[in-house]
Amino acid sequence: MSEKPIPDRPVPTLAQLRQEIDRIDEAMHRLLMERGTIIDRLISVKKTSESGSAFRPGREASMMRALAERHEGLLPLDTVESIWRVIIATFTYVQAPYSVHADISGGDAPMRDSARFHFGFTVPYVSHPSAAAVIGAVAAGRGDLGIFRIDQGASSGAWWRALAERDGPKIIARLPFIERPDHPAGTPVYVISKPLADAAVRDVVLYAAQFERWHRDVAAALAGLGGEAVASAADTYGLSVLVAVPGAVEPSRLHGVLTEAGASLSQLVEVGSHAERFRVK
Numbered sequence: 398m399s400e401k402p403i404p405d406r407p408v409p410t411l412a413q414l415r416q417e418i419d420r421i422d423e424a425m426h427r428l429l430m431e432r433g434t435i436i437d438r439l440i441s442v443k444k445t446s447e448s449g450s451a452f453r454p455g456r457e458a459s460m461m462r463a464l465a466e467r468h469e470g471l472l473p474l475d476t477v478e479s480i481w482r483v484i485i486a487t488f489t490y491v492q493a494p495y496s497v498h499a500d501i502s503g504g505d506a507p508m509r510d511s512a513r514f515h516f517g518f519t520v521p522y523v524s525h526p527s528a529a530a531v532i533g534a535v536a537a538g539r540g541d542l543g544i545f546r547i548d549q550g551a552s553s554g555a556w557w558r559a560l561a562e563r564d565g566p567k568i569i570a571r572l573p574f575i576e577r578p579d580h581p582a583g584t585p586v587y588v589i590s591k592p593l594a595d596a597a598v599r600d601v602v603l604y605a606a607q608f609e610r611w612h613r614d615v616a617a618a619l620a621g622l623g624g625e626a627v628a629s630a631a632d633t634y635g636l637s638v639l640v641a642v643p644g645a646v647e648p649s650r651l652h653g654v655l656t657e658a659g660a661s662l663s664q665l666v667e668v669g670s671h672a673e674r675f676r677v678k
């Protein structure tokens with residue numbers, strides 16, 4: 398659309414418009430540098446060096462939601478989302494360095510796209526051939542993250558079972574924070590880290606549920622609680638299902654509802670939690 402000249406305002410020259418762009422770019426750069434000075438002060442307030450991890454997934458999710466709600470104009474939402482993901486992930490990294498370990502058993506490209514979109518290029522991306530290798534790397538590191546593809550089917554096995562151990566890594570986020578059709582890094586992934594004592598967000602809580610076999614009424618029973626079976630894989634013990642339910646649902650209620658539905662449930666262990674999904678049409 399061509400700009401109509403405003404009668405008492407002369408059409409600006411290209412040089413004048415570029416001056417405006419330079420002014421805005423400088424202001425944005427100075428604001429980012431100022432953001433860095435705040436982060437510097439925040440490190441001691443958060444005592445990041447003691448915990449080894451600066452992640453606050455709930456805070457990040459609410460920041461991304463505010464960004465999406467505020468956004469308007471020419472710039473695609475994808476672009477602002479990726480810019481802010483890189484800002485936040487990199488400011489997390491400067492507080493306490495970490496790597497992102499990816500299970501690429503379902504292909505490297507979607508995982509790399511997801512990691513680069515959500516964590517940028519400064520944060521190292523390390524690929525692994527299996528889920529077990531990712532969980533091992535996260536367990537061995539101080540503040541590292543692992544990412545798993547949610548829509549991979551049963552090909553990588555019941556990887557979530559390994560998160561059931563008491564002090565083992567746990568799911569802390571589901572990406573992308575902003576869900577919409579044609580998202581450029583839309584592969585749904587779970588992020589794991591060592592347990593984040595005071596920082597976990599519990600809008601959605603995840604459980605490793607062990608069944609002797611699948612029961613057709615389980616899906617309806619979970620839907621009745623506002624939950625779902627996210628993934629499942631057969632193993633030597635029967636069928637392991639990764640179950641997601643709203644945080645308000647007590648484990649005893651979940652257990653009761655599944656049992657009443659006729660499921661032969663042998664184990665139900667929490668394996669993490671994450672923020673509510675934020676959908677944009």
Ligand SMILES: O=C(O)C(=O)C[C@]1(C(=O)O)C=C[C@@H](O)C=C1
Nearest residue numbers: 451452453454456457485488489
């Ligand atoms: O708010 C915090 O606790 C921060 O460390 C700041 C910040 C950010 O850069 O905005 C970085 C990491 C957290 O995951 C959340 C937000």
